[in-house]
Amino acid sequence: MGLIVQKYGGTSVADLERIRHVAKRVARTYADGHDVVVILSAMSGVTDSLIEMAHNASPDPDKRELDVLLATGEQTTSALLAMMLCQDGYPAQSLLGHQAEVVTDRVYGNARILEIGAGRLRELLAKRKIVVVAGFQGVDIKGNITTLGRGGSDTSAVAIAAALEASVCEIYTDVEGIYTTDPNICSKARKIKQITYDEMLNLASLGAKVLQIRSVGFAKKYNVPVHVRSSFSEEEGTMVVHEDSGMEMLVVSAVTCNKDEARITLKKVPDQPGVAANIFTPISDAGIVVDMIIQNTRASGETDLTFTVPKAEYETALQIEKKVAETIGASCVFGDENIAKVSVVGVGMKNHSGVASIMFNTLARENINISMISTSEIRISCVIEEKYAELAVRVLHTAFGLDSDAG
Numbered sequence: 001m002g003l004i005v006q007k008y009g010g011t012s013v014a015d016l017e018r019i020r021h022v023a024k025r026v027a028r029t030y031a032d033g034h035d036v037v038v039i040l041s042a043m044s045g046v047t048d049s050l051i052e053m054a055h056n057a058s059p060d061p062d063k064r065e066l067d068v069l070l071a072t073g074e075q076t077t078s079a080l081l082a083m084m085l086c087q088d089g090y091p092a093q094s095l096l097g098h099q100a101e102v103v104t105d106r107v108y109g110n111a112r113i114l115e116i117g118a119g120r121l122r123e124l125l126a127k128r129k130i131v132v133v134a135g136f137q138g139v140d141i142k143g144n145i146t147t148l149g150r151g152g153s154d155t156s157a158v159a160i161a162a163a164l165e166a167s168v169c170e171i172y173t174d175v176e177g178i179y180t181t182d183p184n185i186c187s188k189a190r191k192i193k194q195i196t197y198d199e200m201l202n203l204a205s206l207g208a209k210v211l212q213i214r215s216v217g218f219a220k221k222y223n224v225p226v227h228v229r230s231s232f233s234e235e236e237g238t239m240v241v242h243e244d245s246g247m248e249m250l251v252v253s254a255v256t257c258n259k260d261e262a263r264i265t266l267k268k269v270p271d272q273p274g275v276a277a278n279i280f281t282p283i284s285d286a287g288i289v290v291d292m293i294i295q296n297t298r299a300s301g302e303t304d305l306t307f308t309v310p311k312a313e314y315e316t317a318l319q320i321e322k323k324v325a326e327t328i329g330a331s332c333v334f335g336d337e338n339i340a341k342v343s344v345v346g347v348g349m350k351n352h353s354g355v356a357s358i359m360f361n362t363l364a365r366e367n368i369n370i371s372m373i374s375t376s377e378i379r380i381s382c383v384i385e386e387k388y389a390e391l392a393v394r395v396l397h398t399a400f401g402l403d404s405d406a407g
Contacts, residue, residue, distance in 0.1 A: 001033035002167030003125070007135065007157035010044035011174040012231035013077045022172075022231060023084040026130060030090060035125050037164065039135040039157040040081060042073025063108035067137075067147045071097070074134035074153070082132045092130040095120070097137035097145070102156065104138035104146045111138060111146035112214075113155065116163035125164075133160065151212025158215040162222035169224050171211065172231035177238035178203070178210050180402040181255045185390045188397060190404035192253060193236075196243040199253050202345045202379045207258030216240065243347055251355060252346040252400040257389045259340045261291060262314035263372070264321055265306040268331035271297060278328050279305065282320045288313045292341075292374045292383065306372065308383065311337055339371070340389035343381040344396060350377050362399040368392055 006026065013019050022038075030036050050069050054061040061069075078094040085092035101117030124131045135153025138146050148155050154171060161169035176191055178200070183189040195203075197220035204213035210228060219226045219240060229237025269275055276295075283290055293307045309317045318335050325333045342363075349355050359380055363370060368391070372383035384392060397403060 001035070003035040003037070003164055004029055005037045005039065005157055005161040005164070005166045005169045006172060007039040007153055007169065008041065008172045008231055009153065009174070010041045010046070012172050013040055013042075013081070014044040016080070018231075019077065019080050020084055023081055023088065025172075025231065026081070027085065027088060027090050030130055035128070036130050037121065037125070037160060037166070038081065038130065038132045039153055039160065040074055040077040040132065041135055041153040043077060046073040046076075064144055067108045068145050070147050071134070071137040071145050074136050078132045078134040082130075085130055085132075090130055091128060092132055093124055094132040094134070095124075096134045097156070098139035098143070100131075100133045100160065102138035102159070104140055104148070106140045106142075106144070106146065108144075108146060110149035111140070113138060113148070113159045113218075116159055118160070118163040121160070121164060148214075151209075151215070154212040154215035155218060158218040158222075158224055158226065161224045162218060166224065168227055169219070170227045170229060171215075172229060173210065174230065174232065175210060175228075176230040176233055176235050177228050178208070178240075178254075180253070181393055181397050182208075182257075185257070186255075186394045186397050188394075188403035190402070192238050194239045194241060195253060196347050197240060198243065198378060199345050199347055200240050202343070202376070203254055203256055206256045206341065206343045206345070206379070206381065207260065208254075208256050211240070250346055250401075251348040251352045252344045252402065253348070254345050255343070255393050255396045255400070255402065256345065257340050257342045257393050259386055259389055260311045261308045261339060261341055261383075262311045262317075262335055262337040263306060263308050263339050263383065264314075264317055264333065264335040265304060266321060266325055266330045266333050267304050268298070268300075268302045269305050270329055271301050271303045275328055276305070279321065279324055280307075282324060283309070283317055286313075286316060286320060288317050288320075292372050292381070294372050308339070308341070308372070338386045339383050340386045340392075341381050341383050342389060342392045342396065343379055344400060345379045347378050349379070356380055358399055359396060362395050363392060366391060366395055 082092040082094040104111035135156040179189040226240040296304045
């Protein structure tokens with residue numbers, strides 16, 4: 001039998017009853033003859049409560065100490081699950097991130113994994129132990145506790161699966177897999193049986209919250225099959241794998257929308273070498289990620305430049321660009337928070353023409369104006385008014401033949 005890494009999210013371990021349910025599922029997998037490593041998140045809502053507690057203790061909590069605090073959420077669930085498994089007669093042992101030798105850089109609150117020293121994990125597995133590892137956390141080279149940012153337990157799980165060369169990494173969540181779009185928006189959404197790493201990377205970057213984007217990157221790099229499934233159901237979920245010639249290549253596999261972006265425009269920017277660097281360097285220095293960029297050149301030797309940033313960073317970015325505009329001689333700066341980015345994704349787009357035409361004509365029939373467009377080999381994204389986002393998702397889902405019969 002192979003080694004299976006199972007990761008359970010916050011809703012799956014939200015209380016003692018649900019942790020007991022997880023213990024039974026883990027025990028079944030172990031009883032079937034598999035070696036099992038379990039990665040756990042904190043109980044649902046606990047991380048937010050700890051953050052609130054930290055800010056009540058200090059308006060600007062020290063980042064190192066904040067990571068020490070936040071790591072306790074996963075420590076709690078890991079210990080509880082191991083206790084329950086032991087009580088039921090299964091040889092379980094919990095490990096914290098540093099005990100599992102999850103080594104990271106020193107970026108507190110959003111650390112990146114540098115390596116997994118899997119020696120202790122292998123020792124315990126060789127003794128047929130069920131190893132329960134606290135997700136979301138690691139340790140830097142100086143021994144300081146670090147955390148991996150939102151969704152970091154997914155990254156922990158895939159990285160450990162890669163280090164141990166696991167047969168599969170099962171990501172248990174509160175949904176039954178990856179869908180063609182958000183079922184809360186479109187009742188005709190259907191579960192996808194198999195999706196490629198590249199498609200999942202695009203969906204994660206475009207707002208789909210089923211998998212954390214860094215975990216998908218790890219899975220692709222180290223060829224770890226990922227099975228996304230529900231902890232509340234026995235149904236098969238969605239496999240995330242490398243592109244295979246035997247896979248059904250739909251032209252478009254999924255439609256997604258992201259309402260968490262805002263747009264900033266600089267008008268009448270001097271069209272000169274170095275100006276773009278002057279505009280985006282301060283944004284980069286502030287740690288703000290820029291997504292779409294469009295430049296419209298005027299006949300007068302000036303240009304209008306528009307870009308999008310996360311909505312949470314909008315005010316900061318806007319103030320930065322107002323100062324930049326004064327320096328470079330742009331006429332004005334303005335922004336818009338009421339936008340949404342609607343995207344279609346599919347590896348089949350690489351070999352089919354007409355996807356953009358279908359998308360643009362479908363939106364036009366609903367009188368939905370497109371203000372920005374960006375494309376890649378397997379993705380087309382359009383920025384539209386936020387109020388039309390859900391309508392756009394539904395009509396595009398239908399236009400590309402993704403509706404389920406049940407819907």
